[in-house]
Amino acid sequence: xxxxxxxxxxxxxxxxxxxxxxxxxxxxxxxxxxxxxxxxxxxxxxxxxxxxxxxxxxxxxxxxxxxxxxxxxxxxxxxxxxxxxxxxxxxxxxxxxxxxxxxxxxxxxxxxxxxxxxxxxxxxxxxxxxxxxxxxxxxxxxxxxxxxxxxxxxxxxxxxxxxxxxxxxxxxxxxxxxxx
Numbered sequence: 001x002x003x004x005x006x007x008x009x010x011x012x013x014x015x016x017x018x019x020x021x022x023x024x025x026x027x028x029x030x031x032x033x034x035x036x037x038x039x040x041x042x043x044x045x046x047x048x049x050x051x052x053x054x055x056x057x058x059x060x061x062x063x064x065x066x067x068x069x070x071x072x073x074x075x076x077x078x079x080x081x082x083x084x085x086x087x088x089x090x091x092x093x094x095x096x097x098x099x100x101x102x103x104x105x106x107x108x109x110x111x112x113x114x115x116x117x118x119x120x121x122x123x124x125x126x127x128x129x130x131x132x133x134x135x136x137x138x139x140x141x142x143x144x145x146x147x148x149x150x151x152x153x154x155x156x157x158x159x160x161x162x163x164x165x166x167x168x169x170x171x172x173x174x175x176x177x178x179x180x
Contacts, residue, residue, distance in 0.1 A: 009034075009041035028060050036068045044076030051085070063095050070103040079111030086120075098130045102138060109142035117142035118151065133159075 012034040019026050026034075031054050038046040051069045054061055066089050073082035086104045089096050101124045108117040121139045124131055136159045143151035 009037040009043055009046070012037040026054075026057070026059060028054075028062055028065065031059055032062070032064050032068065035065060035072070039068050039072030039075070042072075042075060044072040044078055044081075047072040048081065061092065061094060063089075063097055063100065066094055066096070067099045067103060070100060070107065074103045074107035074110065077107075077110060079107040079113055079116070082107035083116065096127075096129065098124075098132055098135065101129055102132070102134045105135065105138045105142070109138050109145065112145065114142040114146035114148055114151070131162075136162075 015030070015034070019030065031050060035047050035050050038044075038050065047069050051061065051065070054065070066085055070082045070085050073079070073085065082104050086096065086100065089100065101120055105117045105120045108114070108120065117139050121131075121135065123129075124135065136155060140152055140155045140159075143149075143155065
């Protein structure tokens with residue numbers, strides 16, 4: 001949204017207030033825009049307030065809502081709140097994706113909670129959520145910061161195997177195209 005990109009979270013809040021005064025009911029999209037704008041403005045407390053307000057007003061949250069809220073908590077150093085939001089997604093039947101997990105893992109990494117970061121990493125694999133280089137980097141960094149070198153080495157080996165498979169796949173595709 002324009003609010004989010006310009007960093008004008010206060011305008012986003014004014015629009016929501018105007019909607020309420022005009023008896024217009026905010027929807028998921030307007031709430032997501034305000035939450036994202038507040039998150040980009042480093043206003044994690046306001047993000048949580050808006051998130052709670054959505055629940056009270058029975059505005060449905062979605063993956064985008066939760067991702068923005070978890071990311072705001074991560075940037076604000078609130079790993080416990082990020083994990084609570086992540087857990088609430090399952091209870092609310094909202095799908096978590098790679099972005100969701102990466103934000104929660106990053107919150108744990110910044111909070112020095114390497115074991116929680118590893119739990120989320122394992123959960124991603126169990127739930128068949130795509131892992132990307134951000135996932136690996138953040139989990140490896142969490143282990144490294146905690147001095148868990150065995151974990152760092154194991155994760156680096158996993159990344160090396162993944163990259164090897166990826167390289168082989170691309171090499172085969174290139175060779176197949178070259179033959180044509």
